[in-house]
Amino acid sequence: MAQARGSDADSGPIKVGRAEAARWSGALDLLRLVRARPGVTRAEAARVLGVGSGTATEICSRLRALDLLSEHPAPPSGRGRPTTTLHAHPDGPLVAVVDIRQAEWRVAVADLEGALSEPATGRHGSKRPEQVLAAVGEAVAAIGERHGTRVRAVAVSAAATVRRERFVQSSVLGWRDVEVAPLLPGVPQVLGNDATLAGLAEARLAHPGRSVLYLTIEVGIGGVYVDGDRAVTGATGAGGEFGHVPFGEPGLACPCGATGCWDVAVDGRAVARRLGEPEPDDPRAYLIEALVDPRARAAVAACSTSLGRGAAGLANVLDPEVVCFGGLAPEVRRAAPDAFAAAFEAGLMGFRRDDPPELIASALGPDAFLLGAAEAAFDAVLTEQSIGDWTAARFA
Template identity: 55%
Template structure:
């Protein structure tokens, strides 16, 4: 019994070292074995032994960088194994979808995109089910998880409500390509925040807040590289905090939602126009017109002030090091920077104003929800259970 326990403990320690190096290779594409050894406090011999194990398991490879003409031989970089694990990432937006097959290190192997075939969820899921099934047919057991970013409120793998799509209670189970393949899902703004914290504008911070404006406001708080989703996965619905006009009723059922003060609906209302059927497109048109039209400029300025005021309130409550912005939020800070920053500063508690958390535009742009979905999937793949599952499949 003691021998069995000792053997199990030894296997656990070996797998922990292998996982640590594998996670480092995923988080730092093109890092060398020596880089990983220094970062993880490993001896050169241990790093060599662990790397050999990971190669044998078809998890990583080492690729020599191109010659630069300098003296010496460049160290090979840790890269994804050409027959290693993959994840399928899916992004469902208000108007269209994106898919990607992604390898360790975050490189996209395959990608596709398109517009929704209609307003109902069934045909959209049919299109996406075909994409995930095709990826599984090409790669079989290498597909370790499917992860979906959705422009809506999620609970598990169910879309509780996606007001911009007019979808309610939609189960994403059809996107699971095979029994036993893990299926994950999350709000697109939360996934975008995860992406910016891992590979974008907030990389290197311990606590960051992400805000995105599309149809309303969404986002997420990231702590130590992990998203704070809440008890049921529905956290981050910042747009439904009462930072707006209490006389206005939101499609979610609440009154005074911040959503209604920052997007195309707010800009159209400021111009005396009816509520647009497509708030995202309406906002783009008004922001473009703001370059020459004073009324449009005023409408954009009002939305920017509403965004800045709410961002300041959330900074007071959550204490991030940095606030990353994506979607229309980046266009608001480009078009009306004075209004946004003044409102942000005015909303901050006095002690924060001398050195406020920076407002940083997205470094990943529209791809951020898809990148975040892939990162969420790799969190599962690069777990103890995921490592053990892959190791069993490769034996």
């Protein structure tokens, strides 16, 4: 597009280059605000960013001209000048997001506002990484064909430990040291542990600015500590493997290679073991059935006790404002609330019992993993370099 989509009646010609770097700071701040608060009014955005109404109008005008932002008239609110609400541009940047689970995968598209669309799903014919990634790659390639250069990043969530941008270990998938080639060549790609990304989305979207300990039960238990909207994942990205702290049965081997892991003390494998049954092929489905099976009541209560004790221990260490439970964790807690409550209170340090962290269930549901992948992808998109590349691609 060689024409004047790079101009605007309010802002004049759009200029691209290093001389504009300082002006991008305010533009990026505004885009991040719209991502966090879709539909925020321009007047409120000016207040939050600490800029005048004229500056906010100028920034919005530039971003409209770059297909990065759209504005809609705000409903009348009595006295005061009319304002607008700020939204993702209908032709603006998109990201492709992937979630790889034990038995299936999901792919979707996300826009600046976080809306998920164009879902595609598939079940694993084989868990061999090359076959799973080939199927996922076809779905992502189809997104690229539909949207072209609008797709600015790809993010992949998987039930696996991530270290230095590789899936180094996954007990549920049977993967070891898997490198993921770019699913869309030339497009930045981010890999993330599923629980880490789900917790990032939960913290940013439901509890912005607060310190959140997120714990989720799927196959095993995982999670992350999010402080100031930033996931704390350690020096190489492999932090947050809460399922592999020794909160479980001492000496019991875990597929990760350690013993005594919490991972195998709270899910369907733990219930089956306590019932004297073989380890289930699908621990998640097994746990769902056990939650309503009177015969499994004591085994589920033992899992709830383990969940409460472990959550208390991590609360002692990390000092979160909120402990949020995702996946099947709220159901395990709900199935045996007294067992959970007793274990959680007993596990807290004495001074914490008078002011414990808030305990809540996830607000995001099964889309948490994809929404977290979208958060990670847009972290890569909303940078000066990336927006400069967008401008060059759209208006060169």
